[in-house]
Amino acid sequence: MVGNYEQVHGWNPFFREPGPNGLPQRFHSFKWVPASPAIFPAGGRPANFNNLAVPGNYTDPVAVDHQGHIVPQNILDQVLDPIATQVFNQAQRPTTLAALNGFLNAAYPDLGFQHVTAYANHLVANGAPATVFVDPAGNDIEKYVGGYFSIIMWNPVNICRAPADRRRNEAPGNEIDFQVIPRLSIGARLEAAFRAIPPNPGIPNINAFIAAINAELHDLHTTPAGYYQFPWKDEPIEHHERILAPA
Numbered sequence: 001m002v003g004n005y006e007q008v009h010g011w012n013p014f015f016r017e018p019g020p021n022g023l024p025q026r027f028h029s030f031k032w033v034p035a036s037p038a039i040f041p042a043g044g045r046p047a048n049f050n051n052l053a054v055p056g057n058y059t060d061p062v063a064v065d066h067q068g069h070i071v072p073q074n075i076l077d078q079v080l081d082p083i084a085t086q087v088f089n090q091a092q093r094p095t096t097l098a099a100l101n102g103f104l105n106a107a108y109p110d111l112g113f114q115h116v117t118a119y120a121n122h123l124v125a126n127g128a129p130a131t132v133f134v135d136p137a138g139n140d141i142e143k144y145v146g147g148y149f150s151i152i153m154w155n156p157v158n159i160c161r162a163p164a165d166r167r168r169n170e171a172p173g174n175e176i177d178f179q180v181i182p183r184l185s186i187g188a189r190l191e192a193a194f195r196a197i198p199p200n201p202g203i204p205n206i207n208a209f210i211a212a213i214n215a216e217l218h219d220l221h222t223t224p225a226g227y228y229q230f231p232w233k234d235e236p237i238e239h240h241e242r243i244l245a246p247a
Helices: 073-088 097-107 113-125 141-153 188-196 203-219
Strands: 030-033 045-049 065-069 159-163 232-234 244-246
Touching: 073 097, 073 141, 073 203, 097 113, 097 141, 113 141, 113 203, 141 203, 188 203
Parallel strands: none
Antiparallel strands: 030 045, 065 159, 232 244
16 A cells, blocks of 8 residues: 555644644644754654544543544555556656656546645645655655655545544444544535545546545645544444444
C-alpha cells in the first residue's frame, strides 16, 4: 500500500499544534519536533497526530480520537498503488515534483494531480524537503513517491476525528464509514462525492472520489478543512458496553 506518511499534512502550518491562528481545536492536528543539531540539523518536522478527547456525553472512559478514514485506505489503494507502481517502473523515472506532475497529468488527466502537486509545492515553501514527495534515491515505491501519494491517502477532507473502531463495535473496519457521512459539514462538491460512492465501489467510482478530494486540496494551504469533529453518544448494543455512535 502506497502513501504511509500519515504526518504529511503536518507540514501545513494550519494543521499544526499549537496553532496561534484562532482556528477550531480540531485543526491543531500535529505536533512539531523542532530542529536539533544531532537529529534534525536541517530543520524541524511534524510529529505524530495530536489525538484529542472525543466530545459528547457518554459513559466513561473518555474516548480518544484518531485519523479515521471515511473512504478507507484499502479502497483508495486500488487506484493509487497501480499508478505509483507505474511511475516507479518507468525506465526514466521523474526526479522532481514538476516532472512527476507532467507524467501523472498526461497519463491520468481526470484525477486532478495538478492539485496534489500545487499543494506539495506549498508544503515545500513551508519547509518540507522536496524529497519528502519525490526522492530520486528511493529504492522502493514508498521511499520514492510515498510522500506524494500520502497527500491523497491522508487528505484531511477524508478524515474524521472519530473514536477508535473498538469503541464503535469494530466499525467501520475496512469499509466506507457511512455512519459519519451525514454528520459532515462540507461543501456541495464534496458532499456529492461522499454520497455518490457506493459500498463496494468499482475503479470508476474510486477515480471520481479521488478526483473530488484532490480538487479540495486547492484551498487547504489558505483555508483548512476536514478533520471533522462532532459529539458522540452511547449506543446501547446487547452484550457490548461503551459503544459510541454520532450524537
